Amino acid sequence: MALPITVHEGTMPHRGIRLGRVALVVAVVLALPYVVAPYRLDQVTGALILAIAAVGLNLLSGFGGQISLGHAAFFGFGAYTTGILVTDHGWYPPVAFVLGMLVCFVVGVLVGVPALRLRGMYLALVTLAVGVIFPSLVRRFDSLTGGSAGLFGISFDAPDHAYFAGRAGQILWLYYVAVVALAVSCLLVWNIMRGRTGRAIVALRDNEPAAIVMGVDRTVVRTVLFGISAAIAGLAGGLFAVDTGILTPDSFSLLFTIYLLVAMVLGGRASFWGPIIGGFVIYYLPLWTGELTDGPAAGVLFGILIIVMVFTLREGVVGGLGRLGARVLVVEPRRPTPRFDLSEAPPVSADQGIEPAACQPRQETAAGAPLAD
Amino acid sequence: MSLLQIEDLHAGYGAADIVHGVDLTVDEGEVVVLLGANGAGKTTTMRAISGLIARHGSLRFDGTDISRAAPDEIVRLGLAQVPQGRGTIADLTVEENLRAGAHVRRDKQGIAEDITRWFDTYPRLAERRKQQAGLLSGGEQQMLAISRAMMSRPRLLLCDEPSLGLSPKLTQEMFASLSRINHEMRMAILLVEQNATLALGIADRGYLIEVGHVGASRSAADLAGDDAIRAAYLGY
Ligand SMILES: Nc1ncnc2c1ncn2[C@@H]1O[C@H](COP(=O)(O)OP(=O)(O)OP(=O)(O)O)[C@@H](O)[C@H]1O
Ligand SMILES: [Mg+2]
Numbered sequence: 001m002a003l004p005i006t007v008h009e010g011t012m013p014h015r016g017i018r019l020g021r022v023a024l025v026v027a028v029v030l031a032l033p034y035v036v037a038p039y040r041l042d043q044v045t046g047a048l049i050l051a052i053a054a055v056g057l058n059l060l061s062g063f064g065g066q067i068s069l070g071h072a073a074f075f076g077f078g079a080y081t082t083g084i085l086v087t088d089h090g091w092y093p094p095v096a097f098v099l100g101m102l103v104c105f106v107v108g109v110l111v112g113v114p115a116l117r118l119r120g121m122y123l124a125l126v127t128l129a130v131g132v133i134f135p136s137l138v139r140r141f142d143s144l145t146g147g148s149a150g151l152f153g154i155s156f157d158a159p160d161h162a163y164f165a166g167r168a169g170q171i172l173w174l175y176y177v178a179v180v181a182l183a184v185s186c187l188l189v190w191n192i193m194r195g196r197t198g199r200a201i202v203a204l205r206d207n208e209p210a211a212i213v214m215g216v217d218r219t220v221v222r223t224v225l226f227g228i229s230a231a232i233a234g235l236a237g238g239l240f241a242v243d244t245g246i247l248t249p250d251s252f253s254l255l256f257t258i259y260l261l262v263a264m265v266l267g268g269r270a271s272f273w274g275p276i277i278g279g280f281v282i283y284y285l286p287l288w289t290g291e292l293t294d295g296p297a298a299g300v301l302f303g304i305l306i307i308v309m310v311f312t313l314r315e316g317v318v319g320g321l322g323r324l325g326a327r328v329l330v331v332e333p334r335r336p337t338p339r340f341d342l343s344e345a346p347p348v349s350a351d352q353g354i355e356p357a358a359c360q361p362r363q364e365t366a367a368g369a370p371l372a373d
Numbered sequence: 374m375s376l377l378q379i380e381d382l383h384a385g386y387g388a389a390d391i392v393h394g395v396d397l398t399v400d401e402g403e404v405v406v407l408l409g410a411n412g413a414g415k416t417t418t419m420r421a422i423s424g425l426i427a428r429h430g431s432l433r434f435d436g437t438d439i440s441r442a443a444p445d446e447i448v449r450l451g452l453a454q455v456p457q458g459r460g461t462i463a464d465l466t467v468e469e470n471l472r473a474g475a476h477v478r479r480d481k482q483g484i485a486e487d488i489t490r491w492f493d494t495y496p497r498l499a500e501r502r503k504q505q506a507g508l509l510s511g512g513e514q515q516m517l518a519i520s521r522a523m524m525s526r527p528r529l530l531l532c533d534e535p536s537l538g539l540s541p542k543l544t545q546e547m548f549a550s551l552s553r554i555n556h557e558m559r560m561a562i563l564l565v566e567q568n569a570t571l572a573l574g575i576a577d578r579g580y581l582i583e584v585g586h587v588g589a590s591r592s593a594a595d596l597a598g599d600d601a602i603r604a605a606y607l608g609y
Contacts, residue, residue: 196476199462199465199472199476200473202465203473205464206462206465206507207460207462209425210461211473213423213425213448213456213460213522214448214453214473214474214476214477214525215444215445215448215476216445216476217445
């Protein structure tokens, strides 16, 4: 058969392909623990956690167009909230995750308020300040956080079941927890972006004055967006806490934020799969370069690979895959809906501001032929 | 009582007022044109009415004081704006742009009907419904801008240079289209336009704005016949 194959939107083959894609992802997720060694699965969990944080940053920066150099701080707030609640107060970790997300949401909204008035470089500087202050805060409140010495013994023990027995079982457990957390984060982002709020977010990013005259409440959208993005980063932080078991302020430096930014751009900003793929790339790339060479050479190789990827994949990995996919498969959009027939139109209520009679579709009036055809 | 009634409007961008002391009214179902040189403050006036920039003075829409209202409240009251430069949301599709225009509405069915209605009015938009709006031609983006503003089902449409960047033929079509919207839906329109001949052709009344001041209201025919305006804006 000649390529590309064309399928029509909404038809059975199209739905089949979409369903197949989801099924493939589910299959890979479920099969992975059986095909890779436990220490490899442990790495996958680490990459998943990075991916969650990148999903959060992508919501704010990719879809919302607002840069943040402070996401390491939100990741850290989530991590320390979980860490302190689990170790000092014996909280059940999932409850601690939720509280960590709430804390991050509030801090995110607070950072989002000054961000309302700021653009580009200025916003970068304000969020940078938040990111830089965080490790100092951890050191300053060392009675609570353990300071530079670290906070130890954070764990999320697997349920008492043969399936999760032993060290390998614990790794498997955390892997599933991370998968669920990533799925929840993605569903949250997807739900926001596919509807009315998502359109408002993109409108504010692309053309703020136009969005405002359409009735988008900039203050609410921008601050809540900041809060949700921070909360997702906080969830990733909570998982990081139970996954590594130990927290030190150095884990939440500016470098971590830079990694997230690179992950987002590499994967493909403002896409759903981009930050996930980017999170994996940014987790594994240093591991591989570290295996190939060591010392400073590994860092140089890592840097070069990043530059090459940015240049060859302008729209990120997802954009590149999309172009590749378009050679194989093209989805034809649905035809426009049938014309609106006046005789079947339900009456328009007066509070819509237009008289029912005035709400007719185009008629051939004295004004002449159809316009701008 | 006028639909829109503005008295002694002052507005600007911080430092000094650009617009100082504008009075104007738009009645139900009327087309009013605002003429003026580049930089006279036409766009600033439009932005002030929509609440995009800080302003003071008396602003009433359908009797409601909107001088302190937020932009989204003003849209809800029934005032929509086609901003200068089209205001396309480049990364949304054509259809999503229309849906975004209905941001303040919640009636799903009504929104769907209006989308069909505007696709019927501008079939070129219908053909490109799934296309990114940023990829539309200038004229198509202008059609989209008007349709998007109409998606909020306004009672007054503020149109800031809808002909910007259009060919003479498309400009004419654009004005015919605005005139039809005015007639069929009894839509009041406040129009800013450099092409004074065409604008006055569809307008009932007009104002001349000069360095932030606006003169008395005059009929469209009177403005078109004025020698000074002919020399300055009509070019013949
Ligand atoms: N965002 C802004 N910040 C500061 N000054 C501005 C801004 N926008 C416009 N101005 C100034 O305000 C004055 C009036 O501008 P405005 O856009 O209202 O003019 P206009 O009548 O719409 O002109 P045109 O016909 O060229 O669109 C100009 O001198 C302009 O330089
Ligand atoms: Mg202007």
